[in-house]
Amino acid sequence: MSNIQYPESNRPEGFTQQGLGWQPWLAPVAEADLTETQRAALIGQFRLKSPYFRLLVRNPEALEARTLTDQDIFYNVTSGLPRAEREIAASAASRVNGCVYCASVHTARATKESGREDDVQKLLDDGVTADLGQPWSAIAQASAALTETPNAFSAAHIEELREAGLDDADIVDVINGAAFFNWANRLMLSLGEPSQPR
Amino acid sequence: MTDIIDILTGIEPGSTLDEIRRTREQARDNAQRSFEVLFEPEDPGTFSLAERYAVAAYTVVLQASASPAARFYTELLEDEVSPELAAAVAELAKADRCEGPYGEYKEAGLAAESAPGPTVSYAQRPDFVSERLATALEHAHLLSLHPRDAEATHLRRLEDAGWNADDIVTLSQLISFLAFQIRVVDGLLALKEAA
Numbered sequence: 001m002s003n004i005q006y007p008e009s010n011r012p013e014g015f016t017q018q019g020l021g022w023q024p025w026l027a028p029v030a031e032a033d034l035t036e037t038q039r040a041a042l043i044g045q046f047r048l049k050s051p052y053f054r055l056l057v058r059n060p061e062a063l064e065a066r067t068l069t070d071q072d073i074f075y076n077v078t079s080g081l082p083r084a085e086r087e088i089a090a091s092a093a094s095r096v097n098g099c100v101y102c103a104s105v106h107t108a109r110a111t112k113e114s115g116r117e118d119d120v121q122k123l124l125d126d127g128v129t130a131d132l133g134q135p136w137s138a139i140a141q142a143s144a145a146l147t148e149t150p151n152a153f154s155a156a157h158i159e160e161l162r163e164a165g166l167d168d169a170d171i172v173d174v175i176n177g178a179a180f181f182n183w184a185n186r187l188m189l190s191l192g193e194p195s196q197p198r
Numbered sequence: 199m200t201d202i203i204d205i206l207t208g209i210e211p212g213s214t215l216d217e218i219r220r221t222r223e224q225a226r227d228n229a230q231r232s233f234e235v236l237f238e239p240e241d242p243g244t245f246s247l248a249e250r251y252a253v254a255a256y257t258v259v260l261q262a263s264a265s266p267a268a269r270f271y272t273e274l275l276e277d278e279v280s281p282e283l284a285a286a287v288a289e290l291a292k293a294d295r296c297e298g299p300y301g302e303y304k305e306a307g308l309a310a311e312s313a314p315g316p317t318v319s320y321a322q323r324p325d326f327v328s329e330r331l332a333t334a335l336e337h338a339h340l341l342s343l344h345p346r347d348a349e350a351t352h353l354r355r356l357e358d359a360g361w362n363a364d365d366i367v368t369l370s371q372l373i374s375f376l377a378f379q380i381r382v383v384d385g386l387l388a389l390k391e392a393a
């Protein structure tokens with residue numbers, strides 16, 4: 001029996017900050033069928049309800065390590081780059097890879113953290129070269145360069161980030177944030193598709 | 199304790215970048231743990247270590263042939279499996295390198311931004327590469343360079359080539375994790391040089 005699903009397509013028109021759904025192409029584990037190991041690896045109610053995370057939990061160890069990496073890169077605010085700027089790195093990588101779902105979640109978080117909805121929208125509408133003000137433009141362009149193949153992240157990007165006021169610890173947050181979304185985007189884009197809220 | 203990112207970047211204990219990485223200890227530890235659960239699993243089950251290392255070497259050479267990670271994963275495949283398979287996989291990756299990310303948008307409003315590009319087929323391939331592995335390498339090319347071209351039918355092809363649902367998730371994680379790891383390495387190396 002095939003585990004591949006073909007949901008009725010209901011994709012959004014384009015990039016948006018509005019909340020989107022996500023429909024899996026591969027069958028998630030049903031909530032009732034989760035083992036104790038899988039429940040523990042989901043880390044929290046929010047992921048328990050998500051078809052995306054209940055799909056990834058088919059490999060619980062890999063999901064758990066992924067989630068713990070994600071949490072520290074984006075939510076450890078004891079030092080380093082402010083939250084909104086980390087979400088800009090995530091959003092820029094998602095914009096370049098074309099992950100409409102990830103871009104929707106992380107641009108909305110950038111707006112929530114900064115109150116700068118119009119600048120965030122520029123990143124979605126006009127792409128990573130839009131004038132977002134500093135340090136956002138430097139962060140978006142560095143994140144985009146790191147997303148490209150072959151890697152285009154260079155001394156010039158580091159110089160621009162430093163001129164925009166980032167120190168090396170902040171720059172490591174940009175590198176980690178953009179790199180992490182090169183992981184997340186590929187899973188989201190290849191295991192299912194975004195959908196408009198019904 | 200071994201940390202692959204430190205090894206690949208040459209970050210020394212007590213250096214500035216080591217101290218910065220350790221302010222994100224949970225991320226540092228779990229990037230390493232991700233490597234371990236994907237490449238050194240207690241029980242690899244039906245997704246063999248040979249297949250894992252072959253997909254890894256292909257993925258990294260395809261995206262980052264100049265990175266120390268390319269040599270690392272190629273040597274892992276040579277040492278743990280066979281030099282012949284490593285050579286065959288590197289040959290496929292080198293022949294199909296190109297700039298990314300590209301791909302066609304399926305969202306109607308983004309059609310003007312679509313950038314179509316090559317999809318590889320390894321129906322013709324070296325003897326050392328099985329049909330099941332060839333399908334995984336085709337999937338690695340898709341995810342590495344043009345993930346927005348992905349469709350449900352790509353997963354069906356994996357399934358038809360013998361990949362079960364759990365292994366499709368592990369394969370997807372393995373390829374996608376490497377996209378992260380090689381970018382962290384590239385980013386940290388650039389920062390180290392700009393010190």
